[in-house]
Amino acid sequence: MEESRRPHLVVLSGAGISAESGIQTFRASDGLWADHPIEAVATPEAWTRDPERVLRFYDARRDQVRRARPNAAHRALAALETPGFRVSIITQNIDDLHERAGSRDVLHLHGEILQARSSVDPRLRYPLRRGGIRLGDVCDKGSQLRPDVVWFGESVPRFGEACDIAATADLLLVVGTSLAVMPAASLLEYVPLDTPCVLVDPEAHALAPPGVVRLDRPAGEGVPALVRHWRREGRLWVPETLFE
Numbered sequence: 001m002e003e004s005r006r007p008h009l010v011v012l013s014g015a016g017i018s019a020e021s022g023i024q025t026f027r028a029s030d031g032l033w034a035d036h037p038i039e040a041v042a043t044p045e046a047w048t049r050d051p052e053r054v055l056r057f058y059d060a061r062r063d064q065v066r067r068a069r070p071n072a073a074h075r076a077l078a079a080l081e082t083p084g085f086r087v088s089i090i091t092q093n094i095d096d097l098h099e100r101a102g103s104r105d106v107l108h109l110h111g112e113i114l115q116a117r118s119s120v121d122p123r124l125r126y127p128l129r130r131g132g133i134r135l136g137d138v139c140d141k142g143s144q145l146r147p148d149v150v151w152f153g154e155s156v157p158r159f160g161e162a163c164d165i166a167a168t169a170d171l172l173l174v175v176g177t178s179l180a181v182m183p184a185a186s187l188l189e190y191v192p193l194d195t196p197c198v199l200v201d202p203e204a205h206a207l208a209p210p211g212v213v214r215l216d217r218p219a220g221e222g223v224p225a226l227v228r229h230w231r232r233e234g235r236l237w238v239p240e241t242l243f244e
């Protein structure tokens with residue numbers, strides 16, 4: 001089948017899709033930012049002020065990611081990558097659970113925790129197959145390595161690429177994000193006007209912008225149900241009554 005004829009599902013995922021895998025979200029009352037102020041661990045100023053604290057913060061998150069396993073939502077999206085459907089994942093997450101579930105087209109808007117990069121040349125990246133980053137670990141140019149993640153106040157280098165992908169969506173599936181962070185949340189504005197959009201999140205009723213179909217379900221329940229429906233129907237659409 002030609003690429004252009006397969007229905008194209010574009011997914012925008014956030015921390016909520018990995019919650020059932022045991023990875024903390026950010027803005028819940030017991031979320032990551034409740035224990036670690038953003039300005040202390042996830043900004044360029046924090047890196048300049050106390051790089052050791054920043055490295056420890058990301059080492060702890062990297063350990064959590066390595067202990068985690070993809071859940072039913074990650075696996076369902078990977079299973080949809082059949083000759084019948086094209087699936088593009090645009091994730092705000094820095095974990096590798098989409099890839100480990102088998103998704104082959106994953107764009108990380110906010111970087112990847114299992115990679116380090118030079119603090120002077122972002123083109124110099126180094127996979128972290130085991131362990132973390134220590135003060136004194138340097139890139140080929142002799143500069144300290146840092147987590148390959150986008151900090152608050154930094155630009156999102158791959159956002160333009162994500163917009164181009166969103167512009168070719170036949171359906172946009174938004175899963176597990178509070179839509180609190182820009183420019184990621186504005187991706188909904190880049191899908192074609194008549195493209196349906198569904199939001200899967202236990203708080204979807206409170207979060208979904210106008211015109212977005214709400215599925216107030218955890219990702220591990222809502223996403224597999226949608227994927228079963230799409231595979232059975234052979235097309236992407238959002239039924240009003242998915243759960244009776």
Ligand code: APR
Nearest residue numbers: 014015016019025026027092176177178181201203218219
């Ligand atoms: N299934 C689906 N959604 C869930 C689940 C679940 N099991 N559990 C929680 N959620 C939802 C929450 O209701 C919330 O809407 O996931 C969302 C998580 O929101 P945030 O914690 O704000 O995470 P996210 O939207 O991914 O944050 C975006 O902000 O902090 C930065 O860079 C960080 O990429 C992150 C960005």
